[in-house]
Amino acid sequence: MPEGATKPPLWVRAAVWTASRTAALPVGIKAALFVALLLHGCGLWWGMPASDAWDNDGVAPRDFLPGLAQTFTPGEFYTYPPLHLAFLAVLTLPVTIVAVLRAPTLTVAGVLHEIIEPPYMTTMAMTARVVSLVMSLGIVVALAKIAEEIAPRGKERSAAVFTAWFAALGAPFTFYSHTSNLDVPSLFWASFAALSLTRAIVRREPRRLRTFALLAACGVATKDQAYAVFLYGAPAALALWFVLDDWARKSAKTIAREAGLAAAIGAGFLALVDGAIFNPTGFRARVRFLSGSASQDFAQYAKTAAGRWLAFLDTARYFERHYPAFLAGFIALGLVVLLVQVARRNKRDLLIAPEARGLVGALIPLLLVLSFTLGFNLVARRVEERFTLPQMLFASIYGGYGVAVLWTSDWLAKVKPLAWLVRAGLVAALSTALYRCMTIDATLLAEPRYQTEAFLASHVQPGDVVEVHGLNTYLPRFPPQAKVVRVDHRPVDRRGPLPGVEEVRQPLTDIAKRNPRWVVASDCYVWRYLERPDIGFLSSGGRMLPPTQALEAADQDATIFFRQLYGGQNGYHVADDAYVHEGLFPRVFLHASLSCRTVTFERNAPP
Incomplete structure (x- = not known):
């Protein structure tokens, strides 16, 4: 030089x-x-653009800064080490700065409200x-x-x-x-x-x-x-x-x-x-x-x-x-x-x-x-x-x-x-x-949730309630005219927020009280309640039921609800069944993320 x-x-x-x-x-x-x-x-x-990603166990788009903050906050910790989080946080720093400048307030809640919008999350x-x-x-x-x-x-x-x-x-x-x-x-x-x-x-x-x-x-x-x-x-x-x-x-x-x-x-x-x-x-x-x-x-x-x-x-x-x-x-x-x-x-x-x-x-x-x-x-x-x-x-x-x-x-x-x-x-x-x-x-390219999104966009009327269940990673994207409600009996503050989604804490089996017109369920989430070993099963020939699955299998509310829903026993029928059709390329299921069959149920018409 x-x-x-x-x-x-x-x-x-x-x-x-x-x-x-x-x-x-x-x-x-x-x-x-x-x-x-x-x-x-x-x-x-x-799955893009979206306010969250379909990468099950992925760190994008929401874990960069929170993960780093938890790593270096005394007494706290994040699930994963911070090196890659720091690298991605630096790369996406301009996005974060824009979100902070455009947030209604500089409080954590204010910035979070802005930054979870699809343009920021998709870029990250x-x-x-x-x-x-x-x-x-x-x-x-x-x-x-x-x-x-x-x-x-x-x-x-x-x-x-x-x-x-x-x-x-x-x-x-x-x-x-x-x-x-x-x-x-x-x-x-x-x-x-x-x-x-x-x-x-x-x-x-x-x-x-x-x-x-x-x-x-x-x-x-x-x-x-x-x-x-x-x-x-x-x-x-x-x-x-x-x-x-x-x-x-x-x-x-x-x-x-x-x-x-x-x-x-x-x-x-x-x-x-x-x-x-x-x-x-x-x-x-x-x-x-x-x-x-x-x-x-x-x-x-x-x-x-x-x-x-x-x-x-x-x-x-x-x-x-x-x-x-x-x-x-x-x-x-x-x-x-x-x-x-x-x-x-x-x-x-x-x-x-x-x-x-x-x-x-x-x-x-x-x-x-x-x-x-x-x-x-x-x-x-x-x-x-x-x-x-x-x-x-x-x-x-x-x-x-x-x-x-x-x-x-x-x-x-x-x-x-x-x-x-x-x-x-x-x-x-x-x-x-x-x-x-x-x-x-x-x-x-043939992700079943794309079919579900197309169905909802063409069938959901303004004001229709669409009930959903499970983590963000399992959900499709929803049309703007839908009123989306996520129901679970777990605390609301333990769920990843999604713009336009109302969080409800209630037993799943109380669906008659909620009376939504549509219910969307992903096999990547509900399989644990539909097809599971006996909860008393511990091991067989060296294999064992993971403790988390045993705990989920003991959830009677979810088990009863989803079995009734898929069995057509609680006043709903299958309106759309989205899955990857076998053809030149067979269906690949991987990491409870890829090729998630997604079923849309519609409330039965009154007799």
């Missing part, structure tokens, strides 16, 4: 750096990123979703770079390219890249932390452990469960490094010093950001909450050896929720061939061979997969798409290498017709995963 020149802003330098790095990527990775951009961007406007929600989309592309790049680091010489490029494709074509990954849930942002940091850990070992550059620790801390400061990715995986990788690499043993003091410094950097950053320093009482309360009701009240498996073993098995079985089941063969092939090829290079003496570090690098994704399974799934005893996403993404490194092995096979290349046939088969195999991702997008 010329002397006296003004230094560009940080965001400009970051953009230039990112553009330069992206330009250097192989064409195959760029193509995978372009496809991922299309998959993760299609339907990004799902879409900002968070775009950030998730961009971070999802970053994850693809990080995983491709890990594959490049651990692949044998001459295979780096193909391993990186096919890892990018394999990672980009996970179906739940496609869904969560559309939402403001914190899973993708936390895995963004975790994937780059894994890249730094891999480079520190494979390149014998222990100083990179500092970067690893900082990035890993960012992941945990985004969503706590990211700790499990490295809890056992990182120490195991370092231990194997000492066992297998003579250089590591000779450099033990240097590595130990860097590892200790890295631990201090990671712990210090996490304590600073996570509120432990500024709000120790709130931090302790949040840790108790996370290790208690936040996890155990939703546990799906008994706290027994049988329950944990079943959770371990189900973690592997969930592969078919992410990819077509047969693609697991590529992961197995990639893992086996990679280890064999690396070991073959070290066949003279594995413990002192110069390339022994390559074996450790090849094992790092596997160690991270096992670490999250042992450190989270078996502790929280939960196995769902978002709680198996880390394993599937890191396993995609082996899947990509398995595809690369067949695509670049020397012996297949000698028989060109066979080589082209195999490559066509590989394209077809990956296309099945692409189809699954397209199904997610098609479901987003």
Whole structure:
């Protein structure tokens, strides 16, 4: 830079750096990123514009500033760590400022009344979703770079390219890249932390452990469960490094010093950001909450050896929720061939061979997969798409290498017709995963609530009362002429406010007194009352009914009301039944958010 020149802003330098790095990527990775951009961007406007979003457990559009305030208010805490909340709060600060300036008063109630209007909330929600989309592309790049680091010489490029494709074509990954849930942002940091850990070992550059620790801390400061990715995986990788690499043993003091410094950097950053320093009482309360009701009240498996073993098995079985089941063969092939090829290079003496570090690098994704399974799934005893996403993404490194092995096979290349046939088969195999991702997008575009909204807009007359139930995330948007009333027997101040919605606290079964013309109910909310195990059910073969579901199942008022409503026994009939129709793309139900069948009931005409 010329002397006296003004230094560009940080965001400009970051953009230039990112553009330069992206330009250097192989064409195959760029193509995978372009496809991922299309998959993760299609339907990004799902449920918008609105005063609230349909992202179940998402942090947008309402949790940025309240979450930060709770994190740093003595004695209080928010469910999630504050790093991503702070990032989104900064990005949406202009929106917040405009809302404050236009609020009728500067009181909390006055600002809240203004800021929950759709223009503000939509901007905040879409900002968070775009950030998730961009971070999802970053994850693809990080995983491709890990594959490049651990692949044998001459295979780096193909391993990186096919890892990018394999990672980009996970179906739940496609869904969560559309939402403001914190899973993708936390895995963004975790994937780059894994890249730094891999480079520190494979390149014998222990100083990179500092970067690893900082990035890993960012992941945990985004969503706590990211700790499990490295809890056992990182120490195991370092231990194997000492066992297998003579250089590591000779450099033990240097590595130990860097590892200790890295631990201090990671712990210090996490304590600073996570509120432990500024709000120790709130931090302790949040840790108790996370290790208690936040996890155990939703546990799906008994706290027994049988329950944990079943959770371990189900973690592997969930592969078919992410990819077509047969693609697991590529992961197995990639893992086996990679280890064999690396070991073959070290066949003279594995413990002192110069390339022994390559074996450790090849094992790092596997160690991270096992670490999250042992450190989270078996502790929280939960196995769902978002709680198996880390394993599937890191396993995609082996899947990509398995595809690369067949695509670049020397012996297949000698028989060109066979080589082209195999490559066509590989394209077809990956296309099945692409189809699954397209199904997610098609479901987003055909969300049943859109049909419900169209029905209400054309049938609800001015002054008609529309009764609704459940959290904001389950509700469609309502036409302006409707008088919308939300009924529940829980306190009004525990509900997310919605403009134009009247909050009523009353037993649901008193519907005859309220006498609304319309009732709208979402299966994503009422399933717990319509189809549930016996409330006396506790466990079977290691499985258990989560305590929260047992509590909901004991709600006699809601159970009686919804069963009568759906059974046509309380003076209402089905006027519109909105659901995703099976066609070219089948219905996908995910995270009690996507593809929620929504039924509109109308009061029966008097005899």
